[in-house]
Amino acid sequence: MENYNLMSWNVRGINKKNKQMLVLDVCRMNKIGIGALLERKIKGDKLKEFMETSFLGWNYYNSMRVRFCITGQEFCLTVVYGSNQLETRKELWFELANLPLPVKPWLIVGDFNAMFDPNDRKGGRSVTKKEIVDARNWLDLGLVEEMKIMGSFYTWSNNQDGVNRIYSKLDRIFCNEGWLDVFLTVTATTHWEVTSDHSVILLKQTGILKEGISPFRFYNMWIAHPQFRVTVLTNWNKTLRTKGRDLDQISWKLLRLKHELKKFNWRIVGDVVRKYEDSKADYQKTKSNLFNDPQNQSLCSAERASFLRFKRQEKIYGSFLRQKSKIDWLQFGDENSSYFHAHMKQRKKANRIASYVTEDGRVEDN
Template sequence: MAAVLEIRVKAHKAKVLANVFPGWQSLNNYSWAVNGRVWIVWDPNYYQITHIRSTPQSIHCLVNGNNGTLVCFITVIYASNSIEQRKDLWAELSSIEQIVDKRWLIVGDFNAVLYPNDRVYGAPISLAETQDFSNCIHKLQLNEVPWKGDYYTWSNKQLRTDRICSRIDRVFGNLDWMMTWGHNIVLSWTKLQKYGKNIWAPGTMANIWAKLRALRQVLKDLNKEEFKSITTKINPARQELLQIQEQINQQCTDELLCKEKQILLDIEKWSLVEESALRQKSRAKWIQLGDCNNKYFTVMIKERTNKKITRELTSLRGTKLDTPEAIKEEVVKFYKALMGSNTTSLPAVDRKTMKKGPTISYEQGVALCGDVVDEEIWKALTSSLFLQEDLEYHQR
């Protein structure tokens, strides 16, 4: 089964399918879009596909495997370049979701970015570009299916600063799909052909268990070839980056800037791979040794406990404190000085003593509480000695 997007083939020339996919059946949306936008082709020996609905930007269908193991909805999308026209697509997905009661896969070219880092170079991504797409994904509770390959799936094929790369092709699955097949890791077909073609050949294994067991060593070999000595790939890249940056400092050119960006992307990629490998190793070790009350488990708990203990503290006077009592006393003193201490009484003005001195009348108190008017401001300003001298100078 395959989907072809942006075909640019007129309806009366669609018979070319018979030559490209002999014996296969097909669906298209010529009735909705000029020259069509989407083809779905499949081999009837393996699948039976029921057409549900077509729109100018999508085709919805129900897929049944002839062996009975595959039953799911699939939506193939080739979205419009216009934000307004894509709103019809988001509404269509919300509508079709009402009748979906099985695993659902949504795949295609959405012609829209979803996250701020989905475009490099070019104009910055705005909220208007991502809002409708993001709202649709959250409303339908879709999850992106794991993938392996280049992050940016489209570019304008220009050079240097005119080049723009975006991620607009995506695959999403609903909850039922992710619970069934969401954990699968997609490997390159060329790699599997190279390493595992003999394992999956018909008739070589009697059952799935035996095939998976044989595939284990194949995947180990693949892992060694692709991910062994990751550090040896990162260190030379960093050295090359330093050399290029030194050359940029001496004489900056577009070619050097392009090389710098590419090396930074390579370093980031291999750093993430290295981090992921270390995480997997640590999890595997914990699963193997940390799930029971053995020595490894006890050591790990003790190490985590020790990280939470303050074993040494330097006081405000510069003295090093290494006993729990001294550290506790110093912390209490610090916060007492910072926050102050409690008291049974606070000093205050004695009103009786104040009344014995000069006081203002009630009318004067009311006047003090009144609003300040412009005349009072002018009077206060002109009463200043310096301002008076300045006014007299200007009057002269």
């Protein structure tokens, strides 16, 4: 998605020539490379004629599942146009929950015609629990998470006057953890156009993620390391070459200790995740060996030693995950580890500033 963008838009019919040109202009202005036009109300030969005249050279698909490849990375794109009927939409949630994916990165965009939250409608009747329960049950499966969209919260309006005006959030974007692994710098925006009562959803690549120099962070896991205390005391007790007041001396010592702890983390603590995985694999291997020869004292000692190494690395790894994710509780296991890694990716994406709105309303993303 480096050189072109992805769009999802409920155009509410494109049979008229002037509306087709307006849709084409939106695609040109936003440099659309992949576009999903929903509720086109144009079929058969007319659809073919529209594509060959307005979108010459484009590949197009009508209600098919398509796999795309962007900058060498494949991903699955699912475009949704949900039914207006609550009972009919139950089939949508079932299909989304059981959809086989040929590659892991998965993006879902479209007009769901469904409420996920009581605040998804403004004006008219209030959102009821019955309206949101099916959508929430699907989302609670944990297959995907909703992407944050910059721009208008509501994506549809009935365009009525005064107290009769209703706004709803019908158009959404969801992605899975595999998408965040590959396309962390893709951001979503929404804006209104004059040709439809739905807003346009636009996804674009905002460039390479440049994190710069990370600030110093004290990791609580260091305290559990047997060499931590010796490292700190040795560095702190060294004589300073500079002279000054007591507070100046403390400041210089802290600065020196900071650099020493950085080296301690690189050279001695090392890759916490890899060490945890290696110690776990080693412990599993020694348990398997002992199972085949349970009376072997040498294997018993090896199994005990590998267990202690694993528990030490498990404690360090747990402290690392808690601090990185800023969640206070953690119980070990593959599922919890996966959850914490996913949570850290979400925090990384949420903390990133990809664009901002100027005082005159322009969106800057450079």
